[in-house]
Amino acid sequence: MALHMVAGEGEDSYAKNSRLQEKAMLEIRPVLEKVVTDVCAAVCPRTMVVADLSTSGPNALRFVSDVIRVTGDCCRRSRRDPPELQFFLNDMPGNDFNSLFRSFARRSKKMAMAPHYVVGLPGSFYTRLFPGRTVHFFHSSYSLMWLSQLPTELQTNSKIHLNEGNIYITTTTPPSVVRMYQEQFQKDFLLFLKLRSKELVSGGQMLLTFLGRKKNSVFH
Structure with a gap:
């Protein structure tokens, strides 16, 4: 079964319930600015390809806006023409690309932005997504803790009850199951x-x- 975020823009949608992800993006904004500046200085591409892996809703808008702003600032300081920016917004095929692009259309009417191109890229980031040596900057925020699958050992009917009632590690999760999830994450x-x-x-x-945790007894 493939899980995905609640679509649309209603009260229960991901777009209206992503404040935790928004907070994380605001906290790392200085790091984002440094990384984009470093890419511009080191590569100086005529066309800069940027991939955002599994960021959706208003946070995707914020990410695109920040990259455009920082790229423009960097080029103005170095007195260079800004590159053309190609954004690929990646998510699973079942997620709501339609609402995402409607929000982009509304945003572009409200503010003047540098020329850029935004496309959706459905597919798992545990597969190849791009041709070789084509992407200048990969970004992923609060997505990589989602595993590609349930640990193989837990997929059998005889062991699926070991973490019954939970889809994540809790204080009641047996140490053996914790190790299974850790090994799956490493793979x-x-x-x-x-x-x-x-x-x-x-x-x-x-x-x-x-997204992680500082300390929990289940890891002891």
Whole structure:
């Protein structure tokens, strides 16, 4: 079963319930500005390809706006013409791309923005998404803690009850199940890095933000 965020713009939608993700993006904004500036200085592309992996709703708008702003500032300081910006917004096929692009259309009418191009890219980021050496900047905020699948050992009927009633690690989760999730994350993250390393240009960068926990007895 593939899970996805609540679509649309209603009270229960992801677009209206993503304040935690918004807070994270605001906190890392100085890091984002440095990374985009470094890419502009190191690569200086005529066309800059930016991929946002699984950011949706108003946070995707904020990300695109920040990259455009920082790129323009960087080029003005160095007295260079800004590159053309190509944004790829990636998410699972079942997610709501229609609402996302309607919000972009409304935003573009309200404010003048530098020329840029935004397209949707459906698909899992645990697969290849781009041709080799084509992306200058990868961004992912609060997405990579989602695994590619349930740990294999938990997919059998005899063991699925071990974490019954939960879709994440809690204080009642047995240590054996914790290890299964940790091993699955290690496999998934290694795969993610291998895939992105093939797609990233020389001098390109990634900015990845994770949701985690400081301490919990289930890890002891």
